[in-house]
Structure formats: C-alpha cells, structure tokens
Amino acid sequence: MSKTWTAALLIIGDEILSGRTQDKNVAQIGKWLNLQGIRLSEVRIVPDVLERIVEAVNALRAGNNYLFTTGGIGPTHDDITVDAVAAALDVPVVEHPEARAMLEGYYAKIGKELTPSRLRMARVPKGADLIPNPVSGAPGIVVENIYMMAGIPHITAGMIEGLSGTLEGGRPLVSVTVGAFAPESEVFELLIAIEKAHEGTQLGSYPFFKEGKVGANFVVRAEDEGLAAAAAKALASGLSELGYEPTPGGL
Amino acid sequence: MSKTWTAALLIIGDEILSGRTQDKNVAQIGKWLNLQGIRLSEVRIVPDVLERIVEAVNALRAGNNYLFTTGGIGPTHDDITVDAVAAALDVPVVEHPEARAMLEGYYAKIGKELTPSRLRMARVPKGADLIPNPVSGAPGIVVENIYMMAGIPHITAGMIEGLSGTLEGGRPLVSVTVGAFAPESEVFELLIAIEKAHEGTQLGSYPFFKEGKVGANFVVRAEDEGLAAAAAKALASGLSELGYEPTPGGL
Incomplete structure (x- = not known):
C-alpha cells in the first residue's frame, strides 16, 4: 500500500x-x-x-x-x-x-x-x-x-x-457510491464482508429517508480506482441477493 | 466574575x-x-x-x-x-x-x-x-x-x-450587535479601547461586503446584559465620532 x-x-x-x-x-x-x-x-x-x-x-x-x-x-x-x-x-x-x-x-x-x-x-x-x-x-x-x-x-x-497541485500527496482517494432503499441495519453484515474482502477500501453508509422509505447511500473509498469499482460491484451484487435494488451513483 | x-x-x-x-x-x-x-x-x-x-x-x-x-x-x-x-x-x-x-x-x-x-x-x-x-x-x-x-x-x-434546562451552567452569554459600513481595519483601535473599558466583554468583528461597500458587524458578548448594552452604546458613539453611522442590531 x-x-x-x-x-x-x-x-x-x-x-x-x-x-x-x-x-x-x-x-x-x-x-x-x-x-x-x-x-x-x-x-x-x-x-x-x-x-x-x-x-x-x-x-x-x-x-x-x-x-x-x-x-x-x-x-x-x-x-x-x-x-x-x-x-x-x-x-x-x-x-x-x-x-x-x-x-x-x-x-x-x-x-x-x-x-x-x-x-x-x-x-x-x-x-x-x-x-x-x-x-x-x-x-x-x-x-x-x-x-x-x-x-x-x-x-x-x-x-x-x-x-492546487503544489503539495506533495499520494494518489487521490476515489469514491464510488451505490444507493439502495435498504435500511442500513439490514445490510450491516454485508458491508463488513465487502470491506474485508477488498483490502484497502473503506466503506461508509449514509442513511436517508425519502419517497416515504428508508435507505442509504453506500460509499466505497480507495486509492485504487479499480479496487473501488470492484468493491462497489460486489456490494451491488450483495444488495441484489438480499432483495434490494442497487442504484449505481447513489440515490 | x-x-x-x-x-x-x-x-x-x-x-x-x-x-x-x-x-x-x-x-x-x-x-x-x-x-x-x-x-x-x-x-x-x-x-x-x-x-x-x-x-x-x-x-x-x-x-x-x-x-x-x-x-x-x-x-x-x-x-x-x-x-x-x-x-x-x-x-x-x-x-x-x-x-x-x-x-x-x-x-x-x-x-x-x-x-x-x-x-x-x-x-x-x-x-x-x-x-x-x-x-x-x-x-x-x-x-x-x-x-x-x-x-x-x-x-x-x-x-x-x-x-434543555437540565444541565448546570452559568448565566447565558448575551450578545449585542452593532453594524456599520466601516472597514474593520479603520476601527481597530476603537475596538480595543471599548473592550478594555468594559471588563467582562468580548468584542468580535465580522467583515462583509454588501451594497458595493465594505463594512462589519461588531458583536459584544458578555454574561451581563447591562454590561453588553453599555459596551455596545459606547461602540456606537465611537463609530459616530469616526464618521461611520452605527446600525443597532447589525447590517
């Protein structure tokens, strides 16, 4: 890393x-x-x-x-x-x-x-x-x-x-967002599993209440764009398996 | 105090x-x-x-x-x-x-x-x-x-x-605001003098640019309402003496 x-x-x-x-x-x-x-x-x-x-x-x-x-x-x-x-x-x-x-x-x-x-x-x-x-x-x-x-x-x-551009830094942190009308408390285990399976990523969940329903935007952050994309893809699949429709880019 | x-x-x-x-x-x-x-x-x-x-x-x-x-x-x-x-x-x-x-x-x-x-x-x-x-x-x-x-x-x-009301505290801090189209850099000495003359007050100045002119809101804070009011009054007089029209309540 x-x-x-x-x-x-x-x-x-x-x-x-x-x-x-x-x-x-x-x-x-x-x-x-x-x-x-x-x-x-x-x-x-x-x-x-x-x-x-x-x-x-x-x-x-x-x-x-x-x-x-x-x-x-x-x-x-x-x-x-x-x-x-x-x-x-x-x-x-x-x-x-x-x-x-x-x-x-x-x-x-x-x-x-x-x-x-x-x-x-x-x-x-x-x-x-x-x-x-x-x-x-x-x-x-x-x-x-x-x-x-x-x-x-x-x-x-x-x-x-x-x-801008004058400070020495690392690779910019990339973030990929997946939204779903899934209560964050129901996908807790999935988030842990995704983070564990993709070392170097951090996963945040940001709950909301809209259109009369609860849900959350899940944000994968990583320095590596491919890694962030892979984790986001795995997350979207996991959400589907649990019966929640994933929305790339967030809700 | x-x-x-x-x-x-x-x-x-x-x-x-x-x-x-x-x-x-x-x-x-x-x-x-x-x-x-x-x-x-x-x-x-x-x-x-x-x-x-x-x-x-x-x-x-x-x-x-x-x-x-x-x-x-x-x-x-x-x-x-x-x-x-x-x-x-x-x-x-x-x-x-x-x-x-x-x-x-x-x-x-x-x-x-x-x-x-x-x-x-x-x-x-x-x-x-x-x-x-x-x-x-x-x-x-x-x-x-x-x-x-x-x-x-x-x-x-x-x-x-x-x-609210369940925590032990002191007297609430009262604030009184006076605004003026006075560049804060021109009333610097006045602010120091007002603060010194009214022990127990804190004076903040918050510059703005509006109606094409620079100015500032000056906020007097104190635990004692009378003290804050007295300092604000002295500040308003001082601003007038310097040729700036004071606006009670701020601009």
Whole structure:
C-alpha cells in the first residue's frame, strides 16, 4: 500500500464556536484535499486565545504532513494566528517586504490608506513565504508545514485554488457510491464482508429517508480506482441477493 | 466574575472530514449551549477510528464541564462511539434494558424486525443513562460528563431540545450587535479601547461586503446584559465620532 499523506485543519474563531457563523471550510478543504491525494485526518476549532491556538498548532503539525489554519489573519485585534504560529515555532514575527508591497498595491488600487492595522497583515513568522490571495489584498502565509489561510470561505477558496497541485500527496482517494432503499441495519453484515474482502477500501453508509422509505447511500473509498469499482460491484451484487435494488451513483 | 462553564464537542465521522457531508452540529450545538449558560470551548472532528476517538474523548472530557459527541451511535459496523467511550472510561459495554425496550417498542410500532445490528443501539458504557430521542427510536447516552448524541442534525436537535434546562451552567452569554459600513481595519483601535473599558466583554468583528461597500458587524458578548448594552452604546458613539453611522442590531 502506498504512503498515506495526511493533513489537519485548525479553525480559529469565536464566531464559529458561538454558532454565529456556519463553518464551510471543513467541507471545502476536505474535498479539495481528496483531490490532492491528501486525507484530512482531524479538525480542531479553537477560540481566539493565544495559548489555545499555540497548543493546537503544536499538537496538529507534529502528527500530520500538513497543517492548514483558517481565520485570524485579518487586521483586527483578535487576529492573532501569526503571533500564535510564531510562538509555536519559537521564531519572531517580522514584516514580510513582499506582503507589504502587495498591501500597498492593493490599497492604492482601491484608493484607501494603508493604515497601521491593515499593515498588520504583512506580519509573518520569520522564514515564511506567502500564499497569493486573488480575492482581497492580504496574502496567506506558509511556514514549515503550516499553511495559514483566511477564514472567509470565498477567500479561502481562492487561496486553496492557487495551491492546487503544489503539495506533495499520494494518489487521490476515489469514491464510488451505490444507493439502495435498504435500511442500513439490514445490510450491516454485508458491508463488513465487502470491506474485508477488498483490502484497502473503506466503506461508509449514509442513511436517508425519502419517497416515504428508508435507505442509504453506500460509499466505497480507495486509492485504487479499480479496487473501488470492484468493491462497489460486489456490494451491488450483495444488495441484489438480499432483495434490494442497487442504484449505481447513489440515490 | 462568575464561574465559566465550558463544553467541548467531538464530532465523529469520516463523512465530515471527506467533505461529503456538510456539518451543521457545531453551529446548532454552539447556539444551544449559549442559551444554557455554557460556552463551547473547543470542537474536534475525528475519523471512525477507535484509538483516535478514545484519545479525543480523554483529552476533551478532562478540560471541560461537559463533553458532547455526535455521530457513530447507529447500527452499522463503523458506529463505534459507545465502544470508544467505554474504552476511554475503562468500563465494559453492556446492554441497557430500557434502551432495548425503547427499540423493541419503536420497531414493533413501525412493523420492522429488531435485528442484531439494530440491537447494537441498546449497547452503552456500563453505568450510563439514556437521552430520549423523540425523532427515531434509538436513544442518546450519558455517562459521567459525556453526552453521546446522534449525528444527523434533526435527530441531534431533538436530543438537545430534551436536555434543555437540565444541565448546570452559568448565566447565558448575551450578545449585542452593532453594524456599520466601516472597514474593520479603520476601527481597530476603537475596538480595543471599548473592550478594555468594559471588563467582562468580548468584542468580535465580522467583515462583509454588501451594497458595493465594505463594512462589519461588531458583536459584544458578555454574561451581563447591562454590561453588553453599555459596551455596545459606547461602540456606537465611537463609530459616530469616526464618521461611520452605527446600525443597532447589525447590517
């Protein structure tokens, strides 16, 4: 079996924990990582408290190939992600000349002043490089294996789009879905048998209730497309034998 | 200052990490906890892997008054939350007679058989009590300070609704919002000054771009309603002095 590449995601922000803002970055980044051949192995959401961010950064960067953070890189007083990552790495915070130039260009273009608080967005942990931000002026930041990105989902999207294909990963995880109006509790043994018979696959079942009936979508995931297809085929046969009509692609 | 009650939330499920399913429980449970006077202090999302769940359960239950889990209490082979919590607490898994009776009643009512895999949903860590499930048959489970709930958001909603008012907490956190078409980077110093002048408040700023203009909603949070209102009033005055029209309630 090939090496598995993993990433963790650290979401920084009181507004997510309080329920004020609905997170969209877990799903967005999880899907994007699948395409990079990297598995999202853990997510943590912590408040805008320096020690809590430092602790999570250190726990997550050690156990994974990559750590992504979202949130806390804006201009305001509760934007402390750069300080926290610098503290975690035990390096000073410095102004990045290229980031400053980007901000100068951006604010000149939109006819606004580059105030001291906006200039905070040029601060990086020493040794860092920048992640371009095609949406708004302030760049993301990469240092060691830590990628610091904006928290606002469409700005995050611009940053990950730019990173596509630049990260070393394994083979993308392929998924094949088979749906059926079969209560998942009735096909339990079948799922175990299929997973056992196809080493390297993971099988998930996602129950639903529609058209007045219960059923589930069964998702086979594997790095090998042929393996995923074979397991899905075996699953479809097994469902038929139990009297449930399988629907390739899911219901 | 009164005691702060905190809770952590552990979300269990490959489907959230892969991006297949959009999480809704963080926001739903975060908001509900605010009303109970309990602050959501951390969220972790981990895959359906026993050791990873055990590790997270032990890390989170120790540092918080309450730990909530969602997901992994259904009938299928990847539903291992009960086993993981039992392992974390070092107690055996037992069948709960009342849970079994609930399942028998539920499946009799809908005219289905109580199969061995469905009966898995009567398994609990020894010493546990049940959390009623008004939506589908299988109950949630509470043991020590750990509340295990379903992952499907409307079922989770039914369970937390039933728990409302039963958990010891502090004073609910009150929030007051003031919006303005003010770039957050221009009111940075004002926010710091307001927070400093009103001890016990937290100030968040949530930028937006609408009607062709940038602005932000500024949210004051405090346990004391009068304190939050006073800080919001001071903030509105400060915004006016800087030339921005404040909008109570937010934009």
